[in-house]
Amino acid sequence: MAEEKRDYYEALGLSKDASDDEIKKAYRRLAKKYHPDMNPGDKDAEAKFKEINEAYSVLSDADKKQKYDTYGFAGVDPNFGGGGFGEAGMDFDIGDIFSSFFGGGFGGGSAKRNAPMRGQDIITRVMISFEEAAFGCKKEVKFNRIDKCSECSGTGAAAGTQPETCPTCHGTGSIRVQQRSAFGMVQTTRPCSNCHGTGKIVKSPCKKCSGSGTERIQKTLSVSIPAGIDDGQKVVLRGQGNCGSNGGPNGDLLVEIGVRPHPVFERDGYNIYCEVPITFVEAALGAQIKVPTLEGEVSQTVKEGTQSGTVYTLKNKGIQHVNSRTRGDLYCKVTVEVPQNLTDRQKEILRQFDANTGNVNYQKRTGFFEKVKNAINNAKM
Secondary structure: OHHHOOOHHHHOOOOOOOOHHHHHHHHHHHHHHHOOOOOOOOHHHHHHHHHHHHHHHHHOOHHHHHHHHHHHHHHHOOOOOOOHHHHHOOOOOHHHHHHHHHOOOOOHHHHOOOOOEOOOOEEEEEEEOHHHHHHOEEEEEEEEEEEEOOOOOOOOEOOOOOOEEOOOOOOOOEEEEEEEEOOEEEEEEEEOOOOOOOOEEOOOEOOOOOOOOEEEEEEEEEEEEOOOOOOOOEEEEOOOOOOOEOOOOOOOEEEEEEEOOOOOOEEEOOEEEEEEEEEHHHHHHOEEEEEEEOOEEEEEEEOOOOOOOOEEEEOOOOOEOOOOOOEOOEEEEEEEEOOOOOOHHHHHHHHHHHHOOOOOOOHHHHHHHHHHHHHHHHHHO
16 A cells, blocks of 8 residues: 555655755665665565665656655556546546637547556666676566556456447547536536546456456566666666556666676776875886786886876776777876885885985975975065
């Protein structure tokens, strides 16, 4: 029951005035926390994951969010209301307003209640590794969707029977009513009360779906995730969403991708970044160091006198662009690590080195103290 659900904003730990960006960030954080991969066998975490997915599927969709903010759970319940303004539980539409003034000439709104309608989209989320995002992969996704009833093939009628055309509206789903007003006799178009606007009468409802013509099923699909996809992007599977009504097409399945963080690399667009520590001796004298890449380690030359924070660019070692062979770059920043736990002998050697640095060029140190000296002199003036 809808009243048993927790408020969608509360499920994501947000206030009702949360921005789209806050909604997205809250969902990503909670999805990572409660994802079944992170909590194997934890039923509470699984239930929480489903709850936040349902909340995000509504609050991330501008149309659904507006309906939820206005009408609550009823506004996003596919079984609530009809079409047009009927989705909000109201019995009139724009066609009715025009028809009351123009004798039915614009009364097309109610007449379209039994027209084909596209099914709703479904959003689900899949977690993948950094490498899977970089190189692409295939994943199986499980999701629930509303499908045509397998027992009655969507007719809503019991086996061996068929829905009958409504004798009141003759299958149109609407009736015209004449009323006397200040303008004289006017004609309005309203949903047929006999068939509730469907144009059909089901005398023997299907026992499996109770005459609704639909059932909720669990489905598993294999999804091809392209190389280069980033956290928060979606893969769209056309026609795999909820079934349409009155012969309308299915909605789509939107698979949102969550990418787990990497212990070494950070991503920005199609470029990746990493830090490699080097020793004081390697920085001072130069060296060949090993730099990690997505394909394995490569050799990089560190020049003599390299400063901590120097960045080396490894071209075409970043992330592949989606649906392209172009790749970003890898930026490797070297940081000079100061040694710890030196022996007495090592300390003595360093003191001897420091005592013989008369000709050593410390550019940053010299420049810093020059700035301090100038600042003091300027303050005295």
